[in-house]
Amino acid sequence: MKIYFSFQGLQGLAFKELDVSESITAQEVLELPKIKALLDHATFDFKIGVNSVALDGKYKALPQNYRMSDGERLEVYKPLSQDPKERRKAKADQQ
Numbered sequence: 738m739k740i741y742f743s744f745q746g747l748q749g750l751a752f753k754e755l756d757v758s759e760s761i762t763a764q765e766v767l768e769l770p771k772i773k774a775l776l777d778h779a780t781f782d783f784k785i786g787v788n789s790v791a792l793d794g795k796y797k798a799l800p801q802n803y804r805m806s807d808g809e810r811l812e813v814y815k816p817l818s819q820d821p822k823e824r825r826k827a828k829a830d831q832q
Contacts, residue, residue, distance in 0.1 A: 738756070738757060738758075738759050738805075738806075738807040738808075739754060739755070739756055739757075739807060739808065740754075740755050740757055740761075740766070740805050740806075740807070740808070740809050740810070740811060741753065741754055741755070741808075741809070741810040741811070742754075742755055742766065742772060742810070742811050742812075742813075743810055743811070743812045743813070744775055744776070744812075744813040745813070745814075745815055746775065746778065746779060746815070748778070751775050753771070753772070755769070755772075757769075757805065759807075760804065761804070761805050762800065762801060762802065762803055762804055762805065763785060763787065763792055763800040763801075763803045763805060763811055764800040764801040764803075766805065766811050767785070767800065767811075776813065779813075779815075781815050781816055782816065783813050783814055783815055783816070784813075784814045785800045785811065785812070785813060785814070786811075786812045786814060787803065787805070787809050787810065787811055787812070788809055788810055788812075789812070791814070
């Protein structure tokens with residue numbers, strides 16, 4: 738089955754199409770050699786999501802328990818450099 742991998746690192750965006758087994762978990766995808774090589778250079782703590790929904794154990798299972806489906810996109814999120822609420826508030830105060 739085909740899945741996609743998206744990662745926004747300090748060197749830019751990486752987007753890969755992967756052909757994997759049907760029983761692979763999100764954690765196992767992160768341990769694939771070509772994905773692990775990308776993540777080894779990450780100097781920040783990151784979070785994992787699938788199709789824009791975080792794998793945090795609340796709405797979707799944790800990465801080690803989440804089985805990927807055909808066509809899904811596994812995403813690695815870097816931390817925000819600025820809180821969006823604070824940014825909008827500061828912009829409103831300037832106007």
